[in-house]
Amino acid sequence: MPDISSNLAGIKSPNPFWLASAPPTNSGYQVMKAFDAGWGGAVWKTLGVPVVNVSSRYGGVNYRDSRLIGLNNIELITDRPLKDNLHEIEEVKKYFPDHAVVASLMVESRAEWHQIVKDVENAGADGIELNFGCPHGMCERGMGSAVGQEPEVLKTIVGWVKEVSTVPVIVKLTPNISDITVPAQAADEGGGDAISLINTIQSLVGVDIDNFVPYPVVDGKSTHGGYCGPAVKPIALNMLKNCAQHTNVNLPISGIGGIENWRDAVEYILLGATNVQVCTAVMHFGFGIIREMIPGLENYMVEKGFDSLEDMRGKALGNVTNWENLNLKHKVIADIDEEKCIGCQLCYIACEDGAHQAIGLTENNGTRVPHIIEDNCVGCNLCSIVCPVEDCITMVRKDDGTEVVTWKDRQEEGSAPTTFNDDRAGGIGHWVPEPKDALNKK
Ligand SMILES: Cc1cc2nc3c(=O)[nH]c(=O)nc-3n(C[C@H](O)[C@H](O)[C@H](O)COP(=O)(O)O)c2cc1C
């Protein structure tokens, strides 16, 4: 079996699956239960001066028959006294000395940072995570994402923590910023040992249209919350890639956002994450999801011949480049497997109205299987994405792979279109129907 033990900036855990700082890590009971189920580490629900929370606190986004593809929350940091949390951290470490217990922290003054860092270290925390990400409530008080959005302030506070900390310090970043690599660099410059991303995305998940108030409703009023769950994974992966590729961000990364299964975790690791953290999936399905995640990761590693997580980390990074470096001569077109097609014609309507009119309906032959009009197909993928039958529409390569010309090449050789009516435009020679043909359609 491959070695799936993880080491994030010196914080060791038996596997790379950690619980993110959130309700599932609110108490020693939960963290013990999670470790017993197989989780490798836990970032404790953020500690600080305890808050008073509101009810209700969550809003969910359902999509068709899937519940909770996104979760919005207006919960703050822990509402439990620090002494209770410290006592429970100590207790958990006694039972699980080899698992990672990381204390997430959020306080205001330098003196408070110094004190709480010492407190959690005395309780036995293996690491510290600085919550510079919470985008609701706490930021109104000058903490959370208010710090994550101000690189200089972030750097200063990381410095305060590093003045006293003896365990590794992870800086948790907010996605509510135009370029996440800026605070990531500040975390590095401030002396942080790792970064974690993403915290939640500022959001309003919907409105009660009868009572004119967004969700979640608190006595007839609402406020913006933080968005997470499967819907945010694409945003998190892009931010992870940006940090992992940046030459001035030289910190290991704990990946967070929409992770639900081993495959999600593998994607994060391939894009440069050293380990991963999970919140929403556990709030939805419980700690038991770890039982699929561990063997799933191990089987994948065996199949690909990876002996350790380090062997696979960042393997996809070299294949992410700027658009200007993509091969303009690469050509694929859609191909329909007639045997698999169920004749729903979703591909036809998508291409007809939303793409390039490259799918035809075969009339009067008793079949509902559409056909591809190869000359019109630009290889956009839309039909294969909307087709409900797996592998029914595949994209088939048409170029022979010998020619590589990029936008950058074309600019350098002076063959890129430069004027509005340039006849070197990519669409020149590409068939489009006459506008009035739209009126003759049945
Ligand atoms: C209800 C709720 C409470 C959260 N509380 C905290 C917190 O106290 N500290 C923190 O750093 N992140 C907190 N988070 C953010 C999560 O740790 C995580 O960054 C985010 O949910 C994205 O991961 P996910 O898509 O797996 O949920 C909270 C998230 C939720 C849903």
Ligand code: SF4
């Ligand atoms: S979407 Fe797929 S199944 Fe439906 S008609 Fe097109 S090819 Fe056939």
Ligand code: SF4
């Ligand atoms: S790949 Fe795009 S252009 Fe080609 S048939 Fe499918 S939807 Fe139409």
